[in-house]
Amino acid sequence: MATCEVCGNDYDMAFEVHSQGAVHVFDSFECAISRMAPVCEHCGCRIVGHGAEYDGRWFCCAHCARQEGATRIVDREVTGAGMR
Incomplete structure (x- = not known):
């Protein structure tokens, strides 16, 4: 044990x-x-998935990264017919 x-x-x-x-x-x-697990530098939650890196800082998602100034970061790429 x-x-x-x-x-x-x-x-x-x-x-x-x-x-x-x-x-x-x-x-x-x-x-x-x-x-x-690292901590999101915006909201403070634990980053369990891939997370997002911006300017050497780690965030749980693109939304939190954008709140801290990231402008070219997205959660996912939207492509194809019928996708919004």
């Missing part, structure tokens, strides 16, 4: 995350996200 480094739970299904030469042990994705 291994102990989660966030909540301290001793759990037989804990897992390791190897990142930048360090090994982290968690009992859930919730704990892993709370410890490792």
